[in-house]
Amino acid sequence: MTLGPAINMNPETIAAQAAHQIDPATGAVAPPIYLSTTFERDPDGEYSRGFVYSRSDNPNRHALENLLALLEGGDSGEAVAAAFASGSAATGTVFQALAPGDHVIAPDDCYHGTARLLREVFAPWGLETTFVDMTDADNVRQAIRPNTRMIWAETPSNPLLKITNIAEMAEIARSAGALCVCDNTWASPMLQRPLDLGADLVVHSTTKYLGGHEDVTGGAVVSKADTEFFRRVRLIQNLYGAVPSPFDCWLTLRGIRTLHVRMPAHCANAGRIARFLHDHPNVAAVHYPGLPDHPGHDTAARQMADFGGMLSFQVAGGKDAAMGVAANVRLFVRATSLGGTQSLIEHRASIEGPDSTTPDDLLRVSVGLEHSDDLIADLAQALG
Ligand SMILES: *Cc1c(COP(=O)(O)O)cnc(C)c1O
Secondary structure, eight states, X not given: OOOOSOTTSOHHHHHHTGGGOOOTTTOOSSOOOOOOSBOOOOTTSOOTTSOSBTTTOOHHHHHHHHHHHHHHHGGGSOOEEEEESSHHHHHHHHHHTSOTTOEEEEEXXXXXXXXXXXXXXXXXXXXXXXXXXXXXXXXXXXXXOTTEEEEEEESSXXXXXXXXXXXXXXXXXXXXXXXXXXXXXXTOTTTOOTTTTTOSEEEEETXXXXXXXXXXXXXXXXXXXXXXXXXHHHHHHHHHOOOOOHHHHHHXXXXXXXXXXXXXXXXXXXXXXXXXXXXXXXXXXXXXXTSTTSTTHHHHHHHOSSOOSEEEEEETTHHHHHHHHHHHOSSSEEXXXXXXXXXXXXXXXXXXXXXXXXXXXXEEEEOOSSOHHHHHHHHHHHHO
């Protein structure tokens, strides 16, 4: 797989051409899917073509990792990426690359699977975590301990759309000798580039906007350079083998080709819906960073190209009223996940379970690519 002249190109060009990775054997413009689990060794014992065994590396995964590194890495040309079977596998690998006894600072509002990994898997393993409200950087400064090795940010956050200042987190991490990691799933590299803002690593659930069509589960870790920490991520990727299949990689790569066209449409639709909900008498609160009265609006405007396709809102009348709205929608699909072409709506507290801290009148919306008039008409009839 040859890597074309993608460095220093605009992200739109890199995405549309999937980093110009023309198949060297045939010239195929759309890449073939390499199902082979094993690769031929040279007579002298070398592997001059670069591949040995598919758990360790595979041409489709290689292509996807190159593309993700270019999209998140900006102009440095030094970023590297590792693809995983899910966003959760990518997240778990980053924590596992730390050592027992290390301390992590994580946001109080983050993907509930990330919080559960820290509490239920990594706490017994010996990783210490402090959950703080990262919208105030002083909370993070106060949580620093001598053994703090990582500040984990997620912005916009799930499901309250809290905005964390990435440059500030990177600065605090640097002065503490810790790494700054940003879960960039909700923004995607088209809206936000944490590595350019000083973060050391980016984590993705590629299941969401990158794949973009609700048909492939995956994840990735992108590092600003091939650091010692990233080499540990690679080691765990190889030894644990939580790797995506060649077809999963192919589908994700195919999704990314239109990311730059999909994201502005998601954002435009979400902005219109947020304004509609904001003015609706049966809506108690709307959480969308594009609204000028959102507490993270100014920070989001500085670090994001646009405000994203995710929002949540609280229904006047409490949990039953919120469940009623979710029951009455006709066009929105009642389902978890996000980032696909179809709009989804979800009562978040009940999917997160009994330890959820999400308000029980809250509905989370992944705004899709339908016409916004149709989406607004559906919400209008459901809200009554
Ligand atoms: C979905 C999601 C994850 C987990 O990814 P999976 O692919 O479902 O394992 C992690 N972080 C965020 C922000 C997510 O939305």
